[in-house]
Structure formats: C-alpha cells, structure tokens
Amino acid sequence: MADYGHELRFGIFVPPEAARGQALLRLIRRADESGLEVLAVQDHPYQPAFLDTWTLLSYAAAITRKLTLMPAVANLPLRPPAVLARSAASLDLLSGGRLELGLGAGAFWDAIEAMGGPRRTPKQALTALREAVGVIRALWGAENRPFLDGEFYSLYGAKPGPAQAHRIGIWFGVYGPRALRLTGELADGWLGSFSYAPPDVLPGLMTAVDTGAREAGRVPALIRRAYVMDPSMPVAQLTDVALAHGISEFLLPVNPDGERETRHFAEETVPAVRAAVATARVA
Numbered sequence: 550m551a552d553y554g555h556e557l558r559f560g561i562f563v564p565p566e567a568a569r570g571q572a573l574l575r576l577i578r579r580a581d582e583s584g585l586e587v588l589a590v591q592d593h594p595y596q597p598a599f600l601d602t603w604t605l606l607s608y609a610a611a612i613t614r615k616l617t618l619m620p621a622v623a624n625l626p627l628r629p630p631a632v633l634a635r636s637a638a639s640l641d642l643l644s645g646g647r648l649e650l651g652l653g654a655g656a657f658w659d660a661i662e663a664m665g666g667p668r669r670t671p672k673q674a675l676t677a678l679r680e681a682v683g684v685i686r687a688l689w690g691a692e693n694r695p696f697l698d699g700e701f702y703s704l705y706g707a708k709p710g711p712a713q714a715h716r717i718g719i720w721f722g723v724y725g726p727r728a729l730r731l732t733g734e735l736a737d738g739w740l741g742s743f744s745y746a747p748p749d750v751l752p753g754l755m756t757a758v759d760t761g762a763r764e765a766g767r768v769p770a771l772i773r774r775a776y777v778m779d780p781s782m783p784v785a786q787l788t789d790v791a792l793a794h795g796i797s798e799f800l801l802p803v804n805p806d807g808e809r810e811t812r813h814f815a816e817e818t819v820p821a822v823r824a825a826v827a828t829a830r831v832a
Contacts, residue, residue, distance in 0.1 A: 556795035560587025573805035589621035595660035622651035622722035646714035733761025
C-alpha cells in the first residue's frame, strides 16, 4: 500500500481544439464553478487544429477563480526553458498562485522537427529535461545571476525573475525507467495517463519513482502523483488506485462539449471517491 496521505484533487484534462474554442471556454467556466480543482491542457504546438496551450491557459486564468492551471505537459523541445520559466512565473503571479508546470521530454519527433525543433534520442531528451529543470529553477531562484553550461540548455548570467506567487511545482509526464527515476530525483510530481499506464502497470512505475527519490536522498511521499483516468473507471477502482499507488490527483479526459460528463464527475464521482478514501484512511 502506498497511500501517502495527500489531499485528493480532481480536475479535467482537455484538448485545446480551436474549432470548438467557445465550447471549451464554457466547459472551463463550468469546471471552475463546479468545485473541480485542476485544469490540465494538452500541449502539442505542432498540431494546427489546436489553440496554443499557453495562450489558452492565460485566458483561462482570467475567466476562472479557483482552478489550478497546468500544461500537461509542456513540449520542451518547442518551448525553451528560460522563456518558459518567465512565462510560468508571470502566469502564476497574474492568476494568484494557480499555476503548476508539467514538462515533457518530447515525442512525435517528425512533427517537432517540422516546426523547426530539434530531434533528440531518448538519452538526449532525458539530458535536456534534466538541464531544463536546472534552468527553470535557477530563474525562479534568488537574486544571484546563474551560470549553467549544459549540452542543450545554458545560462550565462541571466537575471532571475519575476518571482512567482507561490512555489510552482514541476511535474514530469514520463514513463521510461530512467525518466521515472529522474522524476523521483528532481520533480515535484508525476503525471501519467491510463492510455499509457493502466492500473496494472502502476506499481512498477511508482516503484521507479520512489527508487529515484531514495537514491537522491528524497522522501518518496513528497512526490505527488496525478493520473488522467479512463472515464469508465468506477469509484471503487479510483479509490484503490489512490490507496494502493499513491495517486492523489485524478483528471477526467473530456472534450470541449463534455459539460454533462464534467458535471456528473464533479457531483457524483468526486464526492464518492473522497468519502471512500477518507473512510479507508481512518479504518
């Protein structure tokens, strides 16, 4: 059992479809009003049918009051980390501390290369992810001008700032063994999906995260775990995933016209899972 006792959070995971932009904005407002806590938006900058994720998150910050905003996950090869650090701090300030930063090492390399981005091997992508975290955190840090000489990302005395409104968490959306250990070493959270990690493979993935944390001298329980669920998962299964695998954040994948599904999730599923987990924790 790997229940780390974190407070449960629930939200929606959406594709930023340009053709249904107005429906998407209505859905985001409804999610905020319904008491859900997280808005996670796919980031595929090479997809011409999608709105730019960062622009959408910025707009969403202005039309919501409570939702935590997260790119899930930011496409690092097409979003330079130094600029991403300033963008994240800026949106965190403007939203009153409601941003979390999901990072991905990269995928769909043909599409990335078509946009002028680099093509990287798995080893290179992992090295770049490590370096990017160093760059981002350095620019979120103290007043000293950082100097980082990396293979992919460097800083040569750039001034840190602006200071974010709260400590922005960095979440990795990764699945490979080395990447999962890097999550335990460096990240604040892991963000996975039923599509790539059904519940029966979660034990191995979470063990890799925990191993990486211990090897780095960190406490595994400090790394939060988020999960883009399958909409058909019943309350009992969600409860088991939370208690057995330490998942404390569940995201419902929903299309822009999914107000009915979102309402049912917020009004029926979320209270039931909260109650079941709370009961198990005091048993």
